[in-house]
Amino acid sequence: MVFRGAQEELSQFRLGLMQGLSIFLGYLPAAVAFGVLGASTGFSHFQVAAMSIWVYAGASQFMALNLYQSGVSAPEIILATFVLNLRHVLMSTVLSKRIQGNRALRCLLSYGITDETFVLTTISSSMGPGSEEAGREITAARFAGVAIIAYSGWVIGSILGTVFADILPQLAMKSMGISLYAMFIALLIPSMKKSGRVAVVALLGAAINWMLLSELKLSAGWSVVTATIVASACGGAFCYKGGDQ
Amino acid sequence: MKIYLLIAGMALVTYIPRLLPMILPENIKFPGWLDRWLQQVPYAALGALIFPGVLASVDGQQPWLGLLGGVTAGLLALAGVNLLIVLAGAIAVVAIALSII
Numbered sequence: 001m002v003f004r005g006a007q008e009e010l011s012q013f014r015l016g017l018m019q020g021l022s023i024f025l026g027y028l029p030a031a032v033a034f035g036v037l038g039a040s041t042g043f044s045h046f047q048v049a050a051m052s053i054w055v056y057a058g059a060s061q062f063m064a065l066n067l068y069q070s071g072v073s074a075p076e077i078i079l080a081t082f083v084l085n086l087r088h089v090l091m092s093t094v095l096s097k098r099i100q101g102n103r104a105l106r107c108l109l110s111y112g113i114t115d116e117t118f119v120l121t122t123i124s125s126s127m128g129p130g131s132e133e134a135g136r137e138i139t140a141a142r143f144a145g146v147a148i149i150a151y152s153g154w155v156i157g158s159i160l161g162t163v164f165a166d167i168l169p170q171l172a173m174k175s176m177g178i179s180l181y182a183m184f185i186a187l188l189i190p191s192m193k194k195s196g197r198v199a200v201v202a203l204l205g206a207a208i209n210w211m212l213l214s215e216l217k218l219s220a221g222w223s224v225v226t227a228t229i230v231a232s233a234c235g236g237a238f239c240y241k242g243g244d245q
Numbered sequence: 246m247k248i249y250l251l252i253a254g255m256a257l258v259t260y261i262p263r264l265l266p267m268i269l270p271e272n273i274k275f276p277g278w279l280d281r282w283l284q285q286v287p288y289a290a291l292g293a294l295i296f297p298g299v300l301a302s303v304d305g306q307q308p309w310l311g312l313l314g315g316v317t318a319g320l321l322a323l324a325g326v327n328l329l330i331v332l333a334g335a336i337a338v339v340a341i342a343l344s345i346i
Contacts, residue, residue: 082258175340178314182335189322205292231289236282
């Protein structure tokens with residue numbers, strides 16, 4: 001019994017690694033770009049690596065370099081980072097209801113929450129590819145697999161970027177820019193086919209985000225989180241007890 | 246030293262929002278409406294993350310490249326192929342387009 005449990009965990013972990021490979025491929029070029037920029041901003045290689053290891057927040061890290069270079073003080077940069085990352089409260093709340101496992105483990109796993117690991121683990125199934133059953137529950141082992149490979153992509157890419165500015169040819173860097181979006185779309189299409197409401201909520205999220213960005217000129221961070229809250233509230237309001245998913 | 250303090254501060258404020266909801270008591274029950282709302286969050290986030298970001302994903306000056314990659318991914322996903330094949334296909338098509346222009 002114990003043995004079977006361990007087997008199960010291992011296969012969930014492997015599934016997570018496989019699914020997370022798509023995030024790895026997406027983070028790698030972005031992280032290389034961060035490393036290159038960091039090294040040219042006057043951060044040592046070690047400091048660039050330390051930031052990716054400890055902060056692990058893509059957009060905030062780019063912003064921090066930018067602000068630091070313009071002479072903005074550290075407390076102000078930290079405050080801006082805090083605001084930009086508040087959206088993770090929402091994602092972590094959703095995950096706290098769905099990741100199984102004890103609290104210590106879940107606290108550790110929460111370090112791996114990013115926009116990408118959040119949508120990947122909540123939308124893809126724990127049952128493996130081709131499964132119809134998109135279970136609500138996310139096994140800790142699968143989340144760990146996704147989180148670890150995504151994190152490695154970010155950290156390895158950052159280090160490579162500081163050392164070899166041209167580790168990835170320009171063509172590869174640019175075309176890999178599509179990776180995360182291809183992953184998002186690959187998650188979206190099957191869920192839209194399954195449920196009409198999912199399709200409406202996702203389209204609404206996209207439409208609101210677009211409007212906030214182009215009309216109200218909101219920053220990308222605020223615009224995504226506002227669109228997410230509004231669109232999901234609309235979806236929730238029209239969701240009946242026992243309705244689809 | 247100043248940079249390390251900056252990194253430490255940033256590390257703290259990025260981990261706290263990720264951690265906080267996880268230390269809530271596990272048996273806390275959300276009201277039904279909140280649960281239904283939270284269930285929709287991943288799909289709403291997905292839509293907002295895709296668009297219009299995808300257009301600038303390859304080259305901010307040439308949104309059609311991002312669109313091309315996105316449509317390729319969409320078609321492959323519709324065909325029901327594996328996630329990594331969707332990725333490889335989209336990257337390949339964008340790379341080909343980039344090397345032609």
